[in-house]
Amino acid sequence: MNDIRKAFFADLAASVDPVTFARSLGIDPDSWQRDLLLSADPRIILNCARQSGKSTITAVLALHHALNNFASLVLILSPSQRQSSELFKKVMGFYVDLGRPIVSETETALTLQLTNKSRIVSLPGKEKTVRGYSGVSLLIIDEAAQVDDDLYYSVRPMLAVSQGRLILLSTPFGRRGFFFKEWSESKAWKKIKITAWECPRIAPEFLEEERLAFGEWWFRQEFECEFSENLNSVFTYDEIMGAFDDDVKPLFDKNGGLNL
Numbered sequence: 001m002n003d004i005r006k007a008f009f010a011d012l013a014a015s016v017d018p019v020t021f022a023r024s025l026g027i028d029p030d031s032w033q034r035d036l037l038l039s040a041d042p043r044i045i046l047n048c049a050r051q052s053g054k055s056t057i058t059a060v061l062a063l064h065h066a067l068n069n070f071a072s073l074v075l076i077l078s079p080s081q082r083q084s085s086e087l088f089k090k091v092m093g094f095y096v097d098l099g100r101p102i103v104s105e106t107e108t109a110l111t112l113q114l115t116n117k118s119r120i121v122s123l124p125g126k127e128k129t130v131r132g133y134s135g136v137s138l139l140i141i142d143e144a145a146q147v148d149d150d151l152y153y154s155v156r157p158m159l160a161v162s163q164g165r166l167i168l169l170s171t172p173f174g175r176r177g178f179f180f181k182e183w184s185e186s187k188a189w190k191k192i193k194i195t196a197w198e199c200p201r202i203a204p205e206f207l208e209e210e211r212l213a214f215g216e217w218w219f220r221q222e223f224e225c226e227f228s229e230n231l232n233s234v235f236t237y238d239e240i241m242g243a244f245d246d247d248v249k250p251l252f253d254k255n256g257g258l259n260l
Ligand SMILES: Nc1ncnc2c1ncn2[C@@H]1O[C@H](COP(=O)(O)OP(=O)(O)OP(=O)(O)O)[C@@H](O)[C@H]1O
Pocket: 027, 028, 029, 030, 033, 048, 049, 050, 051, 052, 053, 054, 055, 056, 057, 171, 201
């Protein structure tokens, strides 16, 4: 095969297969990252340790999506504009590394608009700014455990008509909020959990050092993906849930009379 044909088939393979696409960006995906890239699930939660590679692989997915789906809208949300911009910068870096395979119409610090009419937009975690968007085909919420519930419930309808996909990625942050609730209670999601011990780029010696330096509670949350109780909580989540017992009659009946 001559070089032009080789290059053509390499481009074709990368546009069809997101794993080949990731490799063309110098990222050899870990097995869970491959699983994510190849998944067609509409709802995915990544409960992954710090530095395990969740933002990087989601950035790959976002760019692959925008390049290969005409007129698609990808939104990147996180608790702050700074954090959304971090993921967006990874997307832009990959786009530039690839030599801008589809020419852009607009490139700003917050938006990449391509000539195939696709857009990738990075937004702060503010309800007002986010509400204006509709027809979202991929919604990514980075550091989701720290995003307000109000914002989450206000952005979900954006996916209704477009039947868009939703990916939540985070390290746990206490036993509260939608990230914890969806992870622990909902069956509607594909769930991927990766502890730091499972990440080939994080040395076990480093982890032992972190455990000693910061303590067990913090270590379990940051590196072992455990939803740990806030240290200041008066009651634990399990104690509160345990208090809801179906066998116990309510004190008052629905007419306000004592339930004896
Ligand atoms: N499959 C991979 N191969 C090589 N390097 C990788 C791979 N996945 C991620 N990385 C690198 O690992 C580092 C951490 O990745 P990333 O920032 O995506 O992690 P994260 O889980 O989002 O971390 P944080 O919780 O701190 O936000 C980066 O330097 C990234 O380039």
